[in-house]
Amino acid sequence: MKQSTEVFASEIGKIGIFLGGRSQERAVSLRSGNAIYRALANAGFHVSKIDTSNGFLKTLKSKDIDFGFPALHGTGGEDGALQRILDRHRIPYVGSGVRASWNAFNKWNAKKRFVRLGIPTPEFRLVTRRNFKRLLQTCPPPYVLKPLTQGSSIDVVMIHTAREGQAHLRKLLHKYSKVLMEQKIVGRELTVAILGKRALPVIEIKSKRQFYDYRAKYEKGFTDYLVPAPLPPALTKQVKWIALRVHRCLGLRDFSRVDMIVDPSGRPYVLEVNSIPGFTETSLLPKAADSAGLNFTDLCVYLLKTAYERTQKKF
Ligand SMILES: Nc1ncnc2c1ncn2[C@@H]1O[C@H](COP(=O)(O)OP(=O)(O)O)[C@@H](O)[C@H]1O
Ligand SMILES: [Mg+2]
Structure with a gap:
């Protein structure tokens, strides 16, 4: 196993772990990325960390990576934006492509x-600044309000009364142009x-x-x-x-x-x-x-291998 990991580590080359970013999930992403970095570095891989929050395109070129491991959550990483940049640079990476990520x-x-x-999936409506008054009248609580493009339960609220619904929708529609109203299960x-x-x-x-x-x-x-x-x-x-x-x-x-x-x-x-x-x-x-019997390091290596084999077939 050790031998084969060594061979694989030299074959896959320099791995860039993308972490941080500017989304509201930055703190979580830093934790994810650092955990992956530690595991892969200890397993003998050539890894570097790339924080996407500032001028990372330049960094990307200078760091000259062979393979990407996106550990970003939220906008700028999980939405396909980073994947688009990696595709443009023809850098293969772990995980989903541009369109699937966005969808x-x-x-x-x-x-x-x-x-x-x-x-x-729970029933749902798209709430906008134009239709929110009508939806408040036609959809009685309880329901859940959530942003369309967010994670980590950020700005997810459970609504139990019409009053709460009105107050929270006003607040959310101030921050986001659209909000999801969903049947509470x-x-x-x-x-x-x-x-x-x-x-x-x-x-x-x-x-x-x-x-x-x-x-x-x-x-x-x-x-x-x-x-x-x-x-x-x-x-x-x-x-x-x-x-x-x-x-x-x-x-x-x-x-x-x-x-x-x-x-x-x-x-x-x-x-x-x-x-x-x-x-x-x-x-x-x-x-x-x-x-399922796969420790954290095994999991990171497994993902790299899966992604690497997939990209070898493609190119
Ligand atoms: N329709 C729902 N009914 C009941 N609880 C919900 C519903 N939608 C979300 N929640 C609660 O909110 C949490 C976060 O919602 P989720 O849709 O998973 O968004 P996020 O991307 O923020 O994780 C869920 O883990 C669940 O506890
Ligand atoms: Mg969730």
Whole structure:
């Protein structure tokens, strides 16, 4: 194994780990990127970190990398922007391409595709500054409001009264031109990570807060994780199958993570899919991989190998 990793490390060459960026998820991305950097450096790979927040195009040329590993979350990294630049420079990279990244990142685009393909997702409306008064009258709470292009539960709010709806929509529409209004699903929260072409063990998320918000995600003690999720085998099979369908129907590559809620009758709903899920050592995809027997370093190397083999076939 060690020998073959050494050979692979010299074959793949210089790896640039893209991290940081300017999105509201910068802090999370720095943690993801640093964890990947440490793991690959310790495994003997030639790695460098590239913070995309300032003038990184110049850095990209001077650093002269052979392969990219995007560890960015949110705008500028998970939305296909970085991937477009890498394509232009003909630098191969881990993960999804430009179009798939954008379609997954934009929740409105993704949900429209889910509906077209019969993938169950909570009912939804697109709220704009023009239609919000009408929607407030015609859609009674409870519902969820969320930005179209954001992550880490940033600006996601649960609405229980008409008053709350009005106040939060005004605030959100001040910051974003469009907002997603979504049927609130009460049930068990699950996430299914995809690695290569298979679904990893399902994780159940038990947040101790009102929902799986930013603090529940990143501060210790607010959430319990059950891996593998204690679900009836038929439901496990069904949610894995749905997650694989989501991954494939959006044309995602190498890895992704599909968030879902299963209602008390056992019906699963897809909330969203992450094309670059959190990648700290305690993040959900690494947790699921670990439960499948792949430690954090193995996971990083596996992803590099998968992406490398894919790009070798293409060029
Ligand atoms: N329709 C919904 N019903 C109930 N809870 C929801 C719904 N949508 C989102 N949530 C809660 O908000 C969290 C974040 O929403 P999600 O759509 O996954 O966006 P993000 O990209 O911010 O992770 C979810 O993990 C879940 O706890
Ligand atoms: Mg999510």
